[in-house]
Amino acid sequence: MGGDKYVIAGGGASGLLLAYRLAKDSFFDNHQILLIEKEKKNENDRTWCFWEDNQNEFEHLLSKTWNQFHISNSNGFSCLPTNPYSYKMLRSKAFYQHIHSFLKTKPNVEMIHDTVVSINDKETIVEVQLSNQIIEADKAFTSIIDSQEIKNTTTPLLYQHFIGWFIKTEQPVFDEEVATFMDFSVPQKGNTRFMYALPVSNNEALIEYTLFSEDLLSDNEYNDAIKAYLEEQEITNYTIIEKEKGCIPMTTHNFYKKNTKNVLHIGTTGGFTKPSTGFTFKNSQEKSFLIAEALKHGNVDVSKLFKQDRFTKYDTILLELLAKENHKGAEIFSTMFEHNSAPSILKFLDEKTSTVEELSIINSLPKTPFLKALIRSFKQVV
Known part of the structure; x- marks a missing residue:
């Protein structure tokens, strides 16, 4: 050629x-x-889930798109519009x-x-x-x-690990227009734990039990948590269509x-x-x-082609905090969405924000734990 x-x-x-x-x-x-x-x-x-403010070239392959999602914790929940972003x-x-x-x-x-x-x-x-x-x-x-490279890193290392059930219910029980992005109302047990619920119709959804933590669980622990969550939501008559399992390094x-x-x-x-x-x-x-x-x-x-930047530092500080105080995850993420609009958070997580926008979001978060994590992060070899 x-x-x-x-x-x-x-x-x-x-x-x-x-x-x-x-x-x-x-x-x-x-x-x-x-x-x-x-x-x-x-x-x-x-x-795969992602958000964007335009049409994707794989739009015709998508299972579902949402324009609002729930962020929940033990104090209740908020339904947040994501426009101009769509969650897919x-x-x-x-x-x-x-x-x-x-x-x-x-x-x-x-x-x-x-x-x-x-x-x-x-x-x-x-x-x-x-x-x-x-x-x-x-x-x-x-x-x-x-x-081995990941395990031997000198930077904070957590895992996003989960098991998810694709279920189908006998009756319509889901609001298919709203995705549950993070539901921290589940018992935290000293970790950052949340439920992720994505309805693709009024009787079909992906229900996923997710942790940001250092140690993985037995399969039974994830499955029992999903079962308990569905019972809490008064969802009892359902069939498990598929299961998925994953573990993503956060470093x-x-x-x-x-x-x-x-x-x-x-x-x-x-x-x-x-x-x-x-x-x-x-x-x-x-x-x-x-x-x-x-x-x-x-x-x-x-x-x-690629190099680390200021967003790497932001992520290092957050992971340093969660590595030492893993139980604070629910408070941090809930506070972030409580004091900022969902689109501004999504833009920040997309690394598309200006430093002024970033400082506004950072200023809305709990000061003491992040300051301690910042000091510890200076000692990290990135």
Whole structure:
């Protein structure tokens, strides 16, 4: 073909989004794109949620969109409008099928199922070692997570861990126009615990028990909490259609340090996950655009594409606080939404705010615990 060869290791959201972005741009028609997936992905193994103030290119794949959500705690709940933002749910099966179908139409794209053993930047070429062959490429992009790297980080490390039930009730019991973003009315038990409830119709919803904490629970503990929550809501006649389980690292570890001129880490292992929320999909989508644009400028040094900024510091302070005083999460997040509009918080979490807007939000939060966390964070090696 005459152009460069790009290897994308990992066929999750970030890998597929990058492959889709490159394949969709005619600039890369004479470049080779090789997507390596360990296993074929064609099931609902993920549910991605995100907010935005415009139409998404995957709008036709969405399961549901909401323009208001609940924030609840032991003192009651608030129903908050999110305009101009919409909160959106995308199931992975529809996403996988759409991306795979499109990639199959592109003659410059090849998809193979194999295990990536190693990726080595040799300065003039990248060697990708598979289970029984070595592939050479000009650039490689990998979303393969190194769990030891995360465990050995010197920055605060929590996990967003959860089990969710997709349920269907016999009678209409849900307000399908309102998503429950965080319900802290559940027993906190010394942690940051909340229920996440996303109704896709008046009798179908995803009910998810989520924690921001250091230690995971047994499956029975998550399941029992969901069961108790449904009973509290007087929802008893239901069928569990599907279950999902996840664990997302929440850390401001500098993932960018391991990137080289020709090898870029993407997705969670590339620092695309928002440390304080665990949201990854929209960040991966936005960064795939930036990567594609950078590659158009020739032999770009991909290690220079992304770096940490002031939002990293904000996230470090919050994680430092929750690592030492995990029980304060409900108070912090409830206060944040109580004293600020939902759109301003969503804009802040999207890292699109000005410093003036950020200071206004920070000023609305409890001062003492954040000041202590700030002092401790100066000692962190970021």
